[in-house]
Amino acid sequence: MAADHHTVDDGGESLPLPTTIASGAVAAAVLLPLVWLVRTALDVGLDDAIAISTRPATVQVFLNSAALVAVVTVASVLIGVPFAYLTVRTDLPFRRAVTVAVSLPLVIPSYVGAFAFVSAFGPQGAFQRLLAPLGVERLPDIYGFTGAALVITLYTYPYVFITTRAALKSLDTTLIDAARTLDHDRWEAFRRVTIPQIRPAVTAGSLLVALYTLSDFGTPAIMQFDAFTRVIYVEFTSFGRDVASLLSLQLVAVTLLILGLESHVRGNEPLHAGRQGGRTGGTIPLGPWKYVALAACLIVAGIALLVPLGILLTWLARGGAEVGSALAFRPEYALNSVGVSAGAALVATVVGLPVAYLAAGYRSRLADAFERATYVGYAVPGVVLGLALVYLGTSYARPLYQTVYLLVAAYVIRFLPQAVGSMRASFLRINPALPEAARTLGRSSFGAFRAVTLPLIAPGLFGGAALVFLTTMKELPATLLLRPSGFKTLVTHIWTATEAGYYGHAAVPALILLGVSGLSMLVILSQEGYDVK
Amino acid sequence: MRDSPSSRRRILRIGGAAGLASIAGCSGLLGGSETGDGGDGGDGGGDTVGQIGSGRSPFGERDLSGGTSMSEMPELSGELTLYSGRGEPLVGRLVSFIEDLYPDLTVRPRYNAAADLVNQIETEGENSPADVFFSVNAGSLGALKDRGRTADLPSEVLDAVPDQFHDPDGTWVGTSGRARTIPYNTNALSESDVPDDIFAFPETEAFRDAIGCAPSYSSFQAFVTAMRALNGEEETRQWLEGMLELGLDSNYADEFLVSQAVADGELRAGFANHYYIQRVLAGRPDAPISTAFTEGDAGAIFNVAGACVLDTASSPDFASNFVHHLLSAEAQDYFARETFEYPLVPGVDPIGRLPSIDELNPPEGLDLTQLSDLEGTVSLLRDVGML
Numbered sequence: 001m002a003a004d005h006h007t008v009d010d011g012g013e014s015l016p017l018p019t020t021i022a023s024g025a026v027a028a029a030v031l032l033p034l035v036w037l038v039r040t041a042l043d044v045g046l047d048d049a050i051a052i053s054t055r056p057a058t059v060q061v062f063l064n065s066a067a068l069v070a071v072v073t074v075a076s077v078l079i080g081v082p083f084a085y086l087t088v089r090t091d092l093p094f095r096r097a098v099t100v101a102v103s104l105p106l107v108i109p110s111y112v113g114a115f116a117f118v119s120a121f122g123p124q125g126a127f128q129r130l131l132a133p134l135g136v137e138r139l140p141d142i143y144g145f146t147g148a149a150l151v152i153t154l155y156t157y158p159y160v161f162i163t164t165r166a167a168l169k170s171l172d173t174t175l176i177d178a179a180r181t182l183d184h185d186r187w188e189a190f191r192r193v194t195i196p197q198i199r200p201a202v203t204a205g206s207l208l209v210a211l212y213t214l215s216d217f218g219t220p221a222i223m224q225f226d227a228f229t230r231v232i233y234v235e236f237t238s239f240g241r242d243v244a245s246l247l248s249l250q251l252v253a254v255t256l257l258i259l260g261l262e263s264h265v266r267g268n269e270p271l272h273a274g275r276q277g278g279r280t281g282g283t284i285p286l287g288p289w290k291y292v293a294l295a296a297c298l299i300v301a302g303i304a305l306l307v308p309l310g311i312l313l314t315w316l317a318r319g320g321a322e323v324g325s326a327l328a329f330r331p332e333y334a335l336n337s338v339g340v341s342a343g344a345a346l347v348a349t350v351v352g353l354p355v356a357y358l359a360a361g362y363r364s365r366l367a368d369a370f371e372r373a374t375y376v377g378y379a380v381p382g383v384v385l386g387l388a389l390v391y392l393g394t395s396y397a398r399p400l401y402q403t404v405y406l407l408v409a410a411y412v413i414r415f416l417p418q419a420v421g422s423m424r425a426s427f428l429r430i431n432p433a434l435p436e437a438a439r440t441l442g443r444s445s446f447g448a449f450r451a452v453t454l455p456l457i458a459p460g461l462f463g464g465a466a467l468v469f470l471t472t473m474k475e476l477p478a479t480l481l482l483r484p485s486g487f488k489t490l491v492t493h494i495w496t497a498t499e500a501g502y503y504g505h506a507a508v509p510a511l512i513l514l515g516v517s518g519l520s521m522l523v524i525l526s527q528e529g530y531d532v533k
Numbered sequence: 534m535r536d537s538p539s540s541r542r543r544i545l546r547i548g549g550a551a552g553l554a555s556i557a558g559c560s561g562l563l564g565g566s567e568t569g570d571g572g573d574g575g576d577g578g579g580d581t582v583g584q585i586g587s588g589r590s591p592f593g594e595r596d597l598s599g600g601t602s603m604s605e606m607p608e609l610s611g612e613l614t615l616y617s618g619r620g621e622p623l624v625g626r627l628v629s630f631i632e633d634l635y636p637d638l639t640v641r642p643r644y645n646a647a648a649d650l651v652n653q654i655e656t657e658g659e660n661s662p663a664d665v666f667f668s669v670n671a672g673s674l675g676a677l678k679d680r681g682r683t684a685d686l687p688s689e690v691l692d693a694v695p696d697q698f699h700d701p702d703g704t705w706v707g708t709s710g711r712a713r714t715i716p717y718n719t720n721a722l723s724e725s726d727v728p729d730d731i732f733a734f735p736e737t738e739a740f741r742d743a744i745g746c747a748p749s750y751s752s753f754q755a756f757v758t759a760m761r762a763l764n765g766e767e768e769t770r771q772w773l774e775g776m777l778e779l780g781l782d783s784n785y786a787d788e789f790l791v792s793q794a795v796a797d798g799e800l801r802a803g804f805a806n807h808y809y810i811q812r813v814l815a816g817r818p819d820a821p822i823s824t825a826f827t828e829g830d831a832g833a834i835f836n837v838a839g840a841c842v843l844d845t846a847s848s849p850d851f852a853s854n855f856v857h858h859l860l861s862a863e864a865q866d867y868f869a870r871e872t873f874e875y876p877l878v879p880g881v882d883p884i885g886r887l888p889s890i891d892e893l894n895p896p897e898g899l900d901l902t903q904l905s906d907l908e909g910t911v912s913l914l915r916d917v918g919m920l
Contacts, residue, residue: 036656057915122799143784224784234749234920237648238907239676241655318816327622383649387656394660402662481653485614485641496644500622503816 015362022354024366027373030413033388034252034376040245049246058231058247062254065228068149068220069213069258075153076209079300080160081202086293088168091283093290098297099165100522105304106158106467107517109474109491111218112510114151115498116308117142118222126314148223152213154304159212159467160205163422166463167201168194170429170456186284200428203266204421208467210258211379211417214251217477228254229381236383248384255379259372309514316507327497327505330488334512337489340404341472344411345419345465351412352419352464359420360427374420377413382477385414390481407482411472418471419464426460427453470517490516590866591630599880600862601693603634607854610637615855616654618647618668619838627867631858640855647673648751654843655680664846665855667708669838672755674705675905677841684842684849686856693860694877698837700902707837707901708859709868710875712807712893713756715825715832716792721801727825731760731832732768735775742780743801745794748919750787751907752806752836758910760831762903763896766913773917783919789813796820806836808873828894835895836904837877 044052052058086092087099105113120126121142128136142150171194179189220227228251235244286293352374358364359371377385389410393401400406430453438448454461476491483492490513497505590597609631617624621644632640645653647668654661654677668674677683683704691699691706698707715727726739734740747753760769777783785791788805792813795803798821810824827833840859846852858864865876875890876882882889914920 057920122797221786222790224786230749231920234911236652237646237749237751238754238911239648239651239655240908240911241652387652390653390656391658394657398660401660480645480649485643496621499646500620500812502622505622 015358015364015367019354019358020366023358023370026351026355026416027370030374030377030416032392033380033385033413036388036391037245037248037252037380037384040242041249043242044246052243052246053250058250061226061228061231062250064145064226065214065254068145068152068225068227069210071145071149072152072156072213073206073210075149076157076160077202077206079153079157080205081164081198083157083297083300084161084164084168086286086297088165088171089284090286090293091290092286092293092297094294098294098301100518101301101305102161102297103158103521104518105155105301106162106470107473107514107521108155108304108308109218109476109513110152110155110216111222111476112312112494113155113304113308114147114219114222116311117147117151119311120307126311143224145225148220148225148227151219151223152216154300156209156212157300159208159418160202162463162467163201163205163208163425164198166422166459167198167425167429169459170426171197197429200266201425203262204425207258207262207375208378208418208421210262211255211375214254214258215379215381217381217383232381232384241387244384248380251380251384252376255376256372258379259375263368263372312507312510312514315503316511318504327493327502329493329505329508329512333488333490333493333509334516336487337473337491337513338516340408340411340489341469343404343408344415344472345469347408348412348416348419348468349423349461349465352416352423355416356420356423357427360424361432371420371424375417378415378417382414382475382479383481385410386478386481389413389478393482402482402484404484404487407479407484407487410478410482411468411475414475414478415468415471418467422460422464422467423457424460426457430456466520469520473513473517590870591863592626592867592870595866595870597862597866597881600860600865600876600878603631603858603861603863606857606861609635609851609854609858611848611851612639612641613852613855614662614664615640615642616650616663616666617642617644618650618666618673620644623872624667626871627859627864630863630867631855651676654682657845659845661843661845663843664848664852665840665842667838667840667859668705670711670751670755670904671705671707671837671839671901672751672758672904672907674700674839674841675902676907677843678702678704678902679905682844684844684846684852686842687853690853690857690860693857695879697901698877699839701900702902705839705841706856706860707839707877708864709838709872710877710890711752711836711838712826712875712895713752713832713834713836714805714807714810715802715827716795716805716810716813716822717802717825718795718798718800719821719823720798724823724825727802729826729828731827731830732772734832735772735779737779740779740802742782744776744779744803745782745785745791745800746804747785747787747791748783748914750785752788753804754907754910754914755836755904756804756831756834757914758904758906759834759896759899761909761913762899762906763831766909770913770917773913773919777917777919792822796822804832811873826888826893830896833893833895834899835875835890835893837901838874 041049083102087095087102092098122128141147175193175197176189179193180186184192215229216227217229217233220230221233228247232244232247232251235241235247355371355374358367361367389406390401393406397406400409434456435448435452438452439445443451474491476495479489479492480495483489488496490509493509494506494513497503497509589595615628617628621642625642628640628642632638643650643663647670650663650666650668651673654663654666657663666674666677674683678700685703686699686706688703691703694707698710699705717724717727721743722739726737728734728737734744757769757773760772764772782800785794785803788803788809789812791800791803792805792809794800796813796817802825807824810822813820813822840856842849842852842856860878862878862881865878865881868874869876869881911920
């Protein structure tokens with residue numbers, strides 16, 4: 001990848017020209033939908049725009065969203081990082097099984113989780129009915145901030161878990177050994193050696209969590225919590241596209257703020273300092289604590305998985321009798337889901353590669369800007385991005401409109417940062433001396449990349465592709481807007497059934513969705529063996 | 534049965550008992566008639582399209598009571614893109630039925646929420662592939678009209694329904710009706726506890742801290758819009774504030790969830806369209822939920838689902854003719870039995886124990902097109918703190 005042509009930007013470091021062009025093109029393509037957003041928002045007019053932006057209700061939902069993002073992100077780190085450490089570095093029993101269980105909540109769409117939690121733990125939900133014989137007449141309210149934060153955390157902490165895990169897998173433990181020989185205790189070694197090495201991965205995961213929280217509509221709506229997305233939704237449903245676009249632009253502004261914050265946190269990370277490409281040493285014995293650790297992992301994963309599973313199985317049991325023609329499940333829905341999701345994963349990995357490479361390898365504002373740009377599509381609600389692509393598609397790409405190609409493009413724009421963040425974190429752990437050595441041994445730059453760099457970043461590559469695949473499987477609003485007429489996926493089928501109140505018919509596709517996503521998770525985790533040696 | 538037309542046999546087979554027996558969840562609503570394939574008759578059908586609907590409903594054992602049969606309408610041929618804000622489980626069979634009638638007709642239905650489709654059509658602009666928009670409410674149709682995106686419908690289509698059920702300017706036509714209702718929990722309240730005057734609600738202590746609504750939901754917004762049109766801004770504001778003081782829970786995302794909460798006992802009463810109650814009962818036939826009505830006020834508006842032809846339609850005549858088919862005797866009968874809505878074409882009766890249109894007491898003097906004025910409603914709801 002390192003090329004002979006270089007360009008210089010204000011960061012002072014020279015960038016490889018072809019990679020820079022590729023990376024810039026990707027960034028531009030991803031930002032294209034903003035054109036529509038700005039265009040539509042301009043219809044509001046300046047005075048109204050200011051009035052809308054500063055009215056108390058807007059300020060309140062802004063604060064609500066900010067609080068939700070902060071709490072969910074911190075909670076996800078507190079769950080994701082320890083779990084990753086436990087499953088990679090310690091002698092936790094059943095590590096592989098625990099890894100799978102702890103990752104699996106990611107396959108459940110958060111709106112399904114939210115609905116299940118309300119059904120189960122609502123004041124008079126299934127759980128209360130179970131406890132009714134004991135005299136429990138009403139459970140404490142699950143609605144509001146607590147419920148929204150709980151549900152989003154349970155279904156997004158795996159972002160932090162998976163990215164952190166990838167980093168820990170390729171962590172160079174000789175450094176830790178060195179620190180230990182220098183008389184640092186285990187915590188000190190962790191703090192001074194491990195944390196700096198996994199920090200890019202943790203922040204990458206946290207960023208995904210934070211921006212997902214910001215853009216999630218379903219969970220706050222079901223949990224009756226007034227977040228930014230709900231205000232946008234209200235405007236869209238009362239045909240105020242202009243105001244909705246204006247508020248979406250505010251959301252983009254908040255996104256930029258979060259990105260800036262994250263840049264600040266990761267700002268002084270070392271570039272490749274002292275990395276050897278990794279040697280993963282022995283595991284840390286937990287002693288009797290391993291049972292406590294195991295219990296903690298299983299409780300979190302158990303709650304996140306069993307509540308929706310239980311509700312889905314209840315639906316299945318209730319809905320068995322009715323079979324409507326429009327609602328009969330067809331295997332092609334699953335194939336469609338897998339097809340577009342695999343396509344999105346592949347494309348996102350390919351187009352994300354130059355962006356991640358550049359952002360990881362060069363201390364350059366331009367490279368950083370390209371990488372940050374990929375996050376914008378992720379932070380706007382799916383319906384906003386969907387409408388933007390409706391506009392671009394009908395105006396400039398008519399033959400592509402309502403085809404799977406534009407649909408896959410939407411997924412890539414929306415979920416690209418999941419691939420980029422994961423790959424970037426992997427690139428960061430590679431000592432540039434390694435590919436350089438290969439080049440002095442006569443390899444071409446691409447040859448060196450293929451022989452040395454690619455195997456080293458493989459876990460990040462697979463991790464990123466897996467994330468894109470899983471989230472695409474779950475995506476609903478952009479799918480509804482952009483799919484070809486008559487094209488049905490698992491989630492559109494779930495939507496069709498639940499929207500009409502036929503919950504029984506939602507159970508089968510939902511369980512298949514969980515199954516397929518779960519399987520892909522297994523494949524990914526088994527691929528981790530393709531690892532640095 | 535054996536000598537039914539093939540298209541009819543197919544409908545019966547795929548739809549089967551599924552149909553709406555399960556939506557109702559209780560046979561009482563079906564008034565003793567059965568949908569589906571268990572019938573013994575078959576004397577009504579012939580072998581040709583022309584004879585479908587000549588008296589016997591293709592959607593179950595019931596005589597078509599009135600209206601114009603599809604066989605008396607001009608044939609449909611070509612490709613039609615239908616943006617449907619009505620769910621596929623509810624109207625999918627009807628669309629397939631029409632498509633199957635004509636060998637050269639292809640319908641490309643696109644299902645999504647009505648508001649999303651309006652936004653989509655607006656965003657697509659003059660490049661929209663949509664020919665017909667089929668909506669769950671008059672508001673969405675009015676929104677497209679306001680934006681100049683509708684084509685005029687011919688008078689034979691408009692005249693199929695009474696004047697109050699189509700746009701006075703002829704840009705859209707209602708296809709079926711839906712009543713505003715008060716779902717209430719039968720363990721907590723009896724029907725007489727629910728006042729028949731919407732303006733008595735804020736003073737009804739039985740509702741204190743136990744009545745809910747979905748203010749971001751289009752049907753609730755249509756109800757508030759109707760109150761603004763009928764009673765003015767100020768009275769509407771006072772009513773909303775009074776309800777909030779009574780402890781109105783305005784946190785629900787949609788009226789299905791409101792109805793669920795009523796059935797769960799989380800709420801004693803709520804605001805919802807009449808069929809949501811039936812859908813709750815579809816999942817839980819023994820749920821303690823029932824339906825109350827107010828009389829002659831905004832709480833009892835009778836909104837319509839309807840259709841319009843878009844200005845971008847490739848052939849407006851073809852598209853209008855398709856809309857006409859939604860007003861056929863067969864389609865009207867379909868709405869009655871399959872979606873529990875009110876047929877709008879005179880002479881086609883609603884099903885079973887639903888009160889007939891005549892028994893309902895919707896407010897007088899309300900033009901349904903006014904229901905598209907959501908902006909004022911949204912800002913009012915925001916002002917009082919419900920949004």
